[in-house]
Amino acid sequence: MKISVGISNRHVHLTVDDYKLLFGDEEMEKRNDLKQPGMFACNQVVTIKTPKKEINKVRVLGPVRSYTQVEISKTDAYSLGIDPPVRTSGDLDGASEIEIIGPCGSIIRKAAIIANRHIHVDEKIRKKHKLVGIEKVSVRKEGEKGATLDDVYLKDSENAYFELHLDTDDANALLLKNDDELEIII
């Protein structure tokens, strides 16, 4: 079965408290909706910084969450000089320390991870596509720089939009663009 890909560039999720520390009274402004219901990219961006390097214009995603998390690629991690673990969003076990700088202040958090490859599903999608009880799958891209990526986790959320999320390392290695279709291999 085919699934379309959404490519995640580096981005930040913030708690309401951390958002206020970085942006003060400035409200989150929606730049564009994401495909997962309720999720959006903000006009707000931050700088992420380590002793080795800083990366500017890292986008904040909304709405606020119960955790502050910085999702980067392994390529970013090398350039920042840190070694973050591969994690499911929200699992910050062993996450790398990083500074997050906004217009009103800066915070240091153990928040940097490399997001695992994942597919958004809900109960209805699992039933429709015979994915009930499955933890992870592989996805296959044919053609130039083709590959089968393993270790793709199914991630449950209510009213999910059925989409594969890959980071820029995976996407660039396979020459993928947003909305390209890959084959799910169970």
Added chain:
Amino acid sequence: MKISVGISNRHVHLTVDDYKLLFGDEEMEKRNDLKQPGMFACNQVVTIKTPKKEINKVRVLGPVRSYTQVEISKTDAYSLGIDPPVRTSGDLDGASEIEIIGPCGSIIRKAAIIANRHIHVDEKIRKKHKLVGIEKVSVRKEGEKGATLDDVYLKDSENAYFELHLDTDDANALLLKNDDELEIII
């Protein structure tokens, strides 16, 4: 059968004439040998530049060649704002225009490519590993962010060192380090 990986960061090959335009009378200085016999990384580095961006400290590889070639990743290509083709080294058909800047001058060449995934072989290696007559294979990495990369070309040269060459996008997508071992799938 297993093969160890060598990860190619962005680098430049130069003709003798282009080397002189960039470095004048300065001799190529060997920084370190590469595993392919006769090949070495130089102390010399250049800047590569497009109208969008420049990247500094791009290493020159020696010895000089019959063509000038800039090998970059897709990630680099996005940041430079160019769309180079995936090519075997030496095949510059459709290569992207790029400026190369050295201490003594700069040149503009249609020279930028994304190197294809490849394995260095010679006749002896082909015979030993039952690779005679084979154009390309796949390679498999197990474990976290595991994958099977297809479209891995066998590249013949005399006295080759049997090694898989991947660019930083492929390597970072699979969390590979130099000398990690992958399984060849024929």
